[in-house]
Amino acid sequence: MSVEGLCQICESRPAEHRCENCGALVCDVHFEGGLGLCADCAAQAQPGDADDTDIHRF
Ligand SMILES: [Zn+2]
Numbered sequence: 001m002s003v004e005g006l007c008q009i010c011e012s013r014p015a016e017h018r019c020e021n022c023g024a025l026v027c028d029v030h031f032e033g034g035l036g037l038c039a040d041c042a043a044q045a046q047p048g049d050a051d052d053t054d055i056h057r058f
């Protein structure tokens, strides 16, 4: 409970996590718990085209 400051992405919510890649302090919304990365790093870590939001249906 020693994390202080605001999320470095939205700058509106209290930072609760620290990105393991860039060290950014981010809020719960902008932290990918499964990856341990902030939203920015998680987006860059995504395989393939991050802009492709289409999901192929069965
Ligand atoms: Zn945030």
Ligand SMILES: [Zn+2]
Pocket (backbone or CB within 6 Å): 019, 020, 021, 022, 023, 024, 037, 038, 039, 040, 041, 042
């Ligand atoms: Zn990061």
